[in-house]
Every structure is written in structure tokens, then in C-alpha cells.
Amino acid sequence: MSRSQSSPQTDVKTGVSTDTRESEREFRLHQLAKLGELAGGLAHELKNPLSTIKLNLQLLQEDIASVPDLDTSRARVQTLRREVDRLHQTLDSFLKFAGRIELDRQTVHVNSIIRDMIDFFNPQAAAHQVRVYASLTDEDLKVSLDINLFKQALLNMMLNAVQAMPSGGDLIIRTGVHDSTLILDVSDTGVGMPPSQLPRLFEAFYTTKKGGTGLGLATTRRIIEEHGGHVSVQSEPGRGTNFRLELPLRAQEKASVPVN
Ligand SMILES: Nc1ncnc2c1ncn2[C@@H]1O[C@H](COP(=O)(O)OP(=O)(O)O)[C@@H](O)[C@H]1O
Ligand SMILES: [Mg+2]
Structure with a gap:
């Protein structure tokens, strides 16, 4: 996009906004460091039961794989597995954002x-x-x-x-x-x-x-x-x-x- 070249974000040039920028950054990093401690603890608490749910859903899926007339149940288990995976991914993404970063x-x-x-x-x-x-x-x-x-x-x-x-x-x-x-x-x-x-x-x-x-x-x-x-x-x-x-x-x- 040519526009970005012809009019670069001005904050690079203006020394004026640097202080505000820095204090905002410090504030956010401080907030995230506090949040990160809580998030780490919570994530740990959530991950264990999630893994158990995941494993058991997998076993359940195997149990009912070849039982006749259980198509609806199989579809439900499939949905549950997909949603559990999504929870897991959200948790991982959240930890990347809010977790402790060294x-x-x-x-x-x-x-x-x-x-x-x-x-x-x-x-x-x-x-x-x-x-x-x-x-x-x-x-x-x-x-x-x-x-x-x-x-x-x-x-x-x-x-x-x-x-x-x-x-x-x-x-x-x-x-x-x-x-x-x-x-x-x-x-x-x-x-x-x-x-x-x-x-x-x-x-x-x-x-x-x-x-x-x-x-x-x-x-x-x-x-x-x-x-x-x-x-x-x-x-x-x-x-x-x-x-x-x-x-x-x-x-x-x-x-x-x-x-x-
Ligand atoms: N390159 C882009 N062009 C247009 N919109 C964008 C672009 N990058 C980000 N966005 C907007 O910012 C939102 C947040 O982006 P992001 O934090 O990566 O979350 P997600 O991609 O999961 O929606 C997007 O949903 C979209 O509306
Ligand atoms: Mg994105």
C-alpha cells in the first residue's frame, strides 16, 4: 500500500509522544505481569480436567464406534471433542498473550x-x-x-x-x-x-x-x-x-x- 510509504506514522518522528508511549507500555506490561500469574495458575487448574475430558471422550468414541443405531450419539461425541479441542487452543492462545514471558x-x-x-x-x-x-x-x-x-x-x-x-x-x-x-x-x-x-x-x-x-x-x-x-x-x-x-x-x- 503506497499510502503508508508516503505518510509514515508520525510518532516515529515526534519525540513528543515517546513519553506517553513508554508509560502506556510500562502500564500494560505491569498489568499483564500481574494477570500472567493468575492466568498461569488458572490455566494449570483447567488443563488437567480438560485432558481427562479429552481422553475419556476419545475412549467413549471408540466404545460406540461400531454399536448400531448410535449415529446421533457419535455425532454428539464428535461435537464435544471438537469443542474441547477449541477450549484447549483458546487456553494456549490466552497463555501466549497473558502468560509469563521471559x-x-x-x-x-x-x-x-x-x-x-x-x-x-x-x-x-x-x-x-x-x-x-x-x-x-x-x-x-x-x-x-x-x-x-x-x-x-x-x-x-x-x-x-x-x-x-x-x-x-x-x-x-x-x-x-x-x-x-x-x-x-x-x-x-x-x-x-x-x-x-x-x-x-x-x-x-x-x-x-x-x-x-x-x-x-x-x-x-x-x-x-x-x-x-x-x-x-x-x-x-x-x-x-x-x-x-x-x-x-x-x-x-x-x-x-x-x-x-
Ligand atoms: N490485516 C488486516 N486487515 C483487516 N483487518 C484486520 C487485519 N488484521 C487484523 N484485522 C482486524 O483485527 C481483528 C483482530 O485481529 P486478531 O487480534 O489477529 O484476532 P483474530 O484474527 O482472531 O480476529 C480481526 O478480527 C480483524 O477484524
Ligand atoms: Mg489473527
């Missing part, structure tokens, strides 16, 4: 992680008639990251992008540097969103999708903020959406020598 940081080149992700994601994108493009800066973008969590944050946005392009389109990933900050844009040529939708986007459980968890972007923001970064969005109905991640580069990590 970053396992390594100094890596962001472009190489993005290339890995694109290789991994390409078949899935192609299956939905989505072309993935990368426009990666030559600057040496070594950042201290938890690779798995960062990939998760990226994947959530890539999945959303594909889901926003039901008849195919372009998914573009760009990297750049501005004032010792890594700028990573993930944009799509999908359905876009009206301005009224944007304030709620990163809230946990906010979804407009049937069967959506509403935890994808909340998790992405959590992960990026745990890294000291920031996430923002620009969107235009009918044209597409651009998610921007900003992550601090330390001075010594921003070499001016091109890598390739």
Missing part, C-alpha cells in the same frame, strides 16, 4: 528472520492467491530478540493479512531504519478497516471473525512491547492495511556497512 534474547539480523518467515509462509500464502514481497534495507539490522516470540509476532500479522485478502492480493514486508529504530512494515492490499475499528484492534478478544480468538494482535503487541518496541496501524477500507513495528537498535548494532 525473553530468550539473541543478537540476530532481522532480515534473515524475515526471510525465514517468508520461506515458511509462502506455501500458505500461495494457497490463498497471496504473493509475498520483501523490500529489505541493506543496513545491518542486528537486534537483540527472542527469535521464536518475534516470529510469532510476525506470523500473527501475516495470517491476518492473508485472511484480509479473501480473493488474493499482495503481502509486503519492508524494513528500514529511522533514528536508531528498526522500522518493520507489514502491509496488505486487503479489505482494510474503517477508522472506528482501529482503537480496539489490539484489545484481547477483539475479533470480527467467525471462530477468531481476537488474541493475535494483542499477543503481537505484548511481544513487541516486551522487547521495548511499539506497534501501530494504518488502514483504509477497500485499499489495505499497514502494521508498523518499531524496535530499538542499539548504536553498536546499527553498523553503516551494507551486509550483502
Whole structure:
């Protein structure tokens, strides 16, 4: 989407909003740390009975598999199994968002992680008639990251992008540097969103999708903020959406020598 390039989110430039941004981030991380303790305990309490239910449903399904005249019961057991799986997945997604996060940081080149992700994601994108493009800066973008969590944050946005392009389109990933900050844009040529939708986007459980968890972007923001970064969005109905991640580069990590 060209719009995001011609009018980049201004907060990158304005030192003014940095303080507010930081205190909001601190507040959210603090809230989540408290929530994470409760969530961890609760999840543990829920997971054991859920596993028992799951196992017993499986056994029940086997018991009645070949009993005549039990088609309705078999269908009910099938529904129960599906719903239990869904509960399990929701619980896992919630823990990814609200659970305790300890970053396992390594100094890596962001472009190489993005290339890995694109290789991994390409078949899935192609299956939905989505072309993935990368426009990666030559600057040496070594950042201290938890690779798995960062990939998760990226994947959530890539999945959303594909889901926003039901008849195919372009998914573009760009990297750049501005004032010792890594700028990573993930944009799509999908359905876009009206301005009224944007304030709620990163809230946990906010979804407009049937069967959506509403935890994808909340998790992405959590992960990026745990890294000291920031996430923002620009969107235009009918044209597409651009998610921007900003992550601090330390001075010594921003070499001016091109890598390739
Ligand atoms: N690239 C996008 N284009 C249009 N809408 C989006 C995009 N990404 C996210 N959204 C909107 O934000 C909502 C929340 O996204 P997310 O937190 O990932 O949860 P989910 O994908 O489970 O709905 C989505 O339901 C959708 O309405
Ligand atoms: Mg999602």
C-alpha cells in the first residue's frame, strides 16, 4: 500500500509522544505481569480436567464406534471433542498473550528472520492467491530478540493479512531504519478497516471473525512491547492495511556497512 510509504506514522518522528508511549507500555506490561500469574495458575487448574475430558471422550468414541443405531450419539461425541479441542487452543492462545514471558534474547539480523518467515509462509500464502514481497534495507539490522516470540509476532500479522485478502492480493514486508529504530512494515492490499475499528484492534478478544480468538494482535503487541518496541496501524477500507513495528537498535548494532 503506497499510502503508508508516503505518510509514515508520525510518532516515529515526534519525540513528543515517546513519553506517553513508554508509560502506556510500562502500564500494560505491569498489568499483564500481574494477570500472567493468575492466568498461569488458572490455566494449570483447567488443563488437567480438560485432558481427562479429552481422553475419556476419545475412549467413549471408540466404545460406540461400531454399536448400531448410535449415529446421533457419535455425532454428539464428535461435537464435544471438537469443542474441547477449541477450549484447549483458546487456553494456549490466552497463555501466549497473558502468560509469563521471559525473553530468550539473541543478537540476530532481522532480515534473515524475515526471510525465514517468508520461506515458511509462502506455501500458505500461495494457497490463498497471496504473493509475498520483501523490500529489505541493506543496513545491518542486528537486534537483540527472542527469535521464536518475534516470529510469532510476525506470523500473527501475516495470517491476518492473508485472511484480509479473501480473493488474493499482495503481502509486503519492508524494513528500514529511522533514528536508531528498526522500522518493520507489514502491509496488505486487503479489505482494510474503517477508522472506528482501529482503537480496539489490539484489545484481547477483539475479533470480527467467525471462530477468531481476537488474541493475535494483542499477543503481537505484548511481544513487541516486551522487547521495548511499539506497534501501530494504518488502514483504509477497500485499499489495505499497514502494521508498523518499531524496535530499538542499539548504536553498536546499527553498523553503516551494507551486509550483502
Ligand atoms: N490485516 C488486516 N486487515 C483487516 N483487518 C484486520 C487485519 N488484521 C487484523 N484485522 C482486524 O483485527 C481483528 C483482530 O485481529 P486478531 O487480534 O489477529 O484476532 P483474530 O484474527 O482472531 O480476529 C480481526 O478480527 C480483524 O477484524
Ligand atoms: Mg489473527
